[in-house]
Amino acid sequence: MAALSLRQKLEILADAAKYDASCASSGTQRRHSADGRGLGSTEGMGICHSYAPDGRCISLLKILLTNYCQFDCAFCINRKSSSVRRARFTVDEVVRLTLGFYRRNYIEGLFLSSGIIRSPDYTMEQLILVAKALREEHHFRGYIHLKTIPDASGDLIHQAGLYADRLSINIELPRAEALAALAPEKDARRIEGSMGELGARIAEAKEARRRFVHAPRFAPAGQSTQMIVGADPSDDRTILASAQRLYRRHALRRVYYSAFSPIPDPSPNLPSRAPPLVREHRLYQADWMLRFYGFETHDLESVMPAGHLPLAIDPKLAWALANRHLFPVDVNRADKAMLLRVPGLGPKVVGRILAARRHQSLRWADVARLAASPRKLRPWISTPDWRPTALLDREGLEALATPPRQGDLFPAASTF
Incomplete structure (x- = not known):
């Protein structure tokens, strides 16, 4: 078999990486070379978008080191028994690709994951070698996100955190029983144990930086994880409860939700169809409510009588409609x-x-100047010169309950 070119490897391993949602990605076709070919082209995935805490969009080269894997997770297209085309980058090739895209101003950083090859420790060593070469040999100061291997040694995880801005360990599924059934080589307790150790290291490094200005940084952007939605029968109530538990136990920066996508030669234990993409979107909105709006999972019970979030309207509006007396x-x-x-x-x-x-009593015009969408507020607030005569009339309800457009179904658009 002829050796694959670097472009062919990039096409295979960028496409294989698209199933990992733990950096809020989307495909793009911005900036083509003149003939649509060459490493400068962003066509066919490869470049994804991640969002910083301040809302900035960061473009990343998102690839796998390899899609070979010794694990046989039923929901993964790169599983051992899959018939997909395989490829593997060398450490030097990933470094050259990252620097080449960065110098052309196509990206601001790298998201690097991998299938498990030889052993968890060996795989983790290869990922670290990429980050180390970028940082120490090429003085790369862009963003680096490494996917860590749960069973890798603590020393290797420590090294990874010294070079990467963010580390992530995928919990994969919201219930340990589902993970055991669909990914028998993985263990939910070991994954959470690794997340706990990583969280402790991040907290220790922050405390050291607070006390000693020259203390080394360790994964300063924290850790994240991913849960696949729709691969097992878990309802939204279970998914959100699992996410809230992870946030509280391990101080995660983000839980990403990835709608299950049917794969070739699927296991009979998997659903035949993907869940609606809007379900993923509603979970992101509910996640925002838990993280930034003071809601608890029990607050959402009124909008999840059957265990699922409503798809027609966002969960915050659904909660308000269910609590009109407030x-x-x-x-x-x-x-x-x-x-x-x-x-x-x-x-x-x-x-x-x-x-x-603090300085004056606000009237409707004052609130309208402060708010981004004052029309949406009219049924829900009162001021000295405004009080809705009816909480929602038919026209207002229809406007507020309009389902999102396909282009709106991304976590960065989750505003309320």
């Missing part, structure tokens, strides 16, 4: 927690309202 909210008297539950108000706007009302 509205309208007086913007001049309500506390921060209640203001955050108003559809159309996010943390930034609530902060502006709290600051402005």
Whole structure:
């Protein structure tokens, strides 16, 4: 068999990496070379978008070191028994690709994962060699996100954190029983144990940096994980409860939700169809509510009577409709927690309202200037010169309940 070219490897291993959602990615076709060929082209995946805490969009080269794997996870297209075309980068090839894309201003960093080859430790060593070469030999200061291998040694995880901005360990499925059934080589307890150790190392490094300015950085952007949605029968209630537990136990920066995608030669234990993409979107919105809006999973019970979030409207609006007795909210008297539950108000706007009302009583025009979408607020708030006569009329409900467009179904668009 003829050796694969670097471009062929890139096509295979960038496409194989698209199933890992743990860096909020999407394909792109921006910036082609003149004839659409060459390593400068971003056609056919390869470049993804991740979002910084301040909302900036960061372009990353998203690839696998290899899609060979000794594991046989039923939901993974790169599983050992899969018939997909295989490829493997050398460490030097990944370094050259990253630097080449970076110098052309196509990317700001690298997301690197891999199938498990030889052993977890060997695979982790190869990932570290890429990051080490970029940092120490080429003085690369861009963003690096490494997927860590749960069973790799603690020393290797420590080395990875010294070179990477963010590390991630995929929990894969929300229930340990489902993981045991669909990925028998993986163990949910070991994965969570690795997440706990990694979280402890990150916390120790932050404390050391607080006390000693020259203490080494360790994964300063924290850790994240991914859960596959729809590969097992877990409902949204179970998924969100698992996510909230992970946030609290391991101080994760982000849980990513990836809608299951049917794969060739599937296991009979897998569903035949993918879940609707909007379900993934609703989970991201509910996740935002848990992380930034003061909600708990039990608060969402009223909108999940059958265990699933409504698909037609976002969960924050659904919660407000299920709790009409709490509205309208007086913007001049309500506390921060209640203001955050108003559809159309996010943390930034609530902060502006709290600051402005220290100096004056806010009228409707004042709120309209502070809010991004004042029309959405009208049924839910009151001011000295505005009080809705009906919580929602038919026209207002239809406008607020309009399903999202396909182009809106991304986590970065999850605003309320």
